[in-house]
Amino acid sequence: MKKSWLRGYIAKRLLFAVIVAWGILTVTFILVRVGPTSPADHYLANVAAQGQDPSQVVAAIEARYGLDRPLHQQYLSYVGNLARGNLGWSFSNSMPVIALIKTHWIYSFQLILLSTIFAGVIGILIGIFSAVRQYTKTDYAATFLSFIGISIPNFWLGVMLILLFSVKFGLFKTYYDTSLSLLSLANFRQLILPVITLGTGMLAGYVRYTRSAMLDNLRKDFVRTARAKGLPERTVIGKHVLRNAMLPLITIIMFDLGSIVFGGAYLTEIVFGIPGLGRVSFNAIFAADYAVVVAVTLISAFLILIINLVTDITYTYLDPRIRYD
């Protein structure tokens, strides 16, 4: 009974995810085609210096990329190519987009992973502390600081950290050194400022979520029962309150990953020159390299879709209450 219900739910969610993925694909395609400039115009800017006839070049490019075919054919080949993992050719990097992404994704990944760990651990701890001591000075200080944390524009925080620690005190280099091996200590050292930049806003958010999730559960009857039984406060907080608060908390953290963290990582990479996908897309914008911008947008959207799908399914599996809604 339980199994079959869950299977039906997963099937429904998967179907929805597929529809959304198709929607994302189609919207991107339409936006590129409706846009005021043809991708060929941008290729043109790059070949104009070579002394060829512009109109012939445009025609040749349009023929080569299939831009002269009817729209529905272009759409079908676009979807077909994506399904086969072919994301197109990046002319500003002279390599297939998929190869470009394969070499650069790891830099974004390490930044997001380290920031999430940093913000998650510290944020949840402060949140618990703040909730347990509700309406004390500690609690007010934590709430006030979390307000400041969510209000600081993260790209500005990054610039200020560089100004203070790199330019004034010379503690860190002002550029990101890609020659260092990813797991070396020097690489972690140069990621300190970027992780603080991306992590501060996340941390402040987690403090607030944890605090309110803890407070919700602290007022529940089972907590009073646990205390009445004479359980030590540690067990009450750790086992009875925190475990129940964790579930909604993890969901919010996962959803945040999609909506806030990806955008934040994009800007952090630009400020610190970390060659992750955000920086790649940023460079591509200025080179007007459509294929790369489209690919990074699509990949992020799909990742967020998958993260949300997994979160939803895990949540439903772990929390029996919402199954009967």
Next chain:
Amino acid sequence: MTNRLNRVKSVARKVGGIRRLILILMAVSLGTTALLDFFVVEKIFGPLVYLYIALSTIVGLYVIYPLYAGRRLTKYYWVRVKRNRLAVWGLGFILFLILLALIGPFFTADPTAVSFEEKNIPPLGFTIEESVYEPETEQFIAKTITATGEHPLGTDNKGRDLLAMIVSGAGVSLQVGLLATGIALTIGTLIGVMSAYLGGKMDNILMRLTDVMMAFPFFLLLVFIVFIFGPNLAFIVLVIGLTGWTGAARLIRSQTLSLRTREFVMASKALGASDSRIILAHLVPNVISLIIVMATLSIPGVILAEAALSFIGLGDPNVTSWGMVLRAGQQSLDTTWWVAVVPGVMLFLTVLAFNFVGDGLRDAFDPRSAL
């Protein structure tokens, strides 16, 4: 006179109330001007002016008027807001910012005026050492640049006045924040209330649409669209407004669900009120407190999104925004650090102020919270 008033009243009754009449009149007149703008004369108004007129009419009819009509309740809320000191400070800062944006441009220089004789001037209270190339002696000599009262916040490496740029940026940020939030909340309210009130299939369709919109990574979508269509302030406002309504729609839907079965809605229905009348006259005014809180709390996100766009170079090149100044400051961080510091501080304080006010309003509107 009374005769004419009666005639207006009867017309209003025919279209379903005086508010509806004003809305229709606005739509017709804006539509006519837009058509004239497009086909006959060029540019009576810029696109932002249309947004201003439309949104201030809607806000006036559905936010300001209900607040005025319920003066006693509004006063009660105001007393509760005033108890939150941070919210009052926030409100003060927002008012200061509005004044700065409205009056400031008359007192400051042109934010785009370049003057290389006056470059790299630090803000008041600071002096900097700079090595300057001397053509006669063919040597670099150290030169001290002191602050001048003419440029209280200093100038950047092209000699543009920082104060003027900050004043201009305040206007841009407020415009983007208010207009985009206005669009987003108008759409969000309509979709949320309709979804809850109509229920069934309509609810399902509207909520799935909201889910699909929510699945898009907001900032990346924004970057993508602006990259393809080119940076233009009115366009950026529209895009943020048209993509940013999802959270509001969901919250307002859940709030309306509990209103739908209340007696006053039933009574109105029994008296033969149409769906649109129930939605606009009974449901929307009752979620207005939620709408105000949502609006205040979503303005910071919008302001930050526009600043981030300008910061990465996708801002409207025809206006000076904080993000753009910050970008210029970052590029010359080792000489003119103040150009990066000041716009960021302003951005931070603005976002903080709106967050404080939003939080204060939420507590004030919540009858359960003891203040």
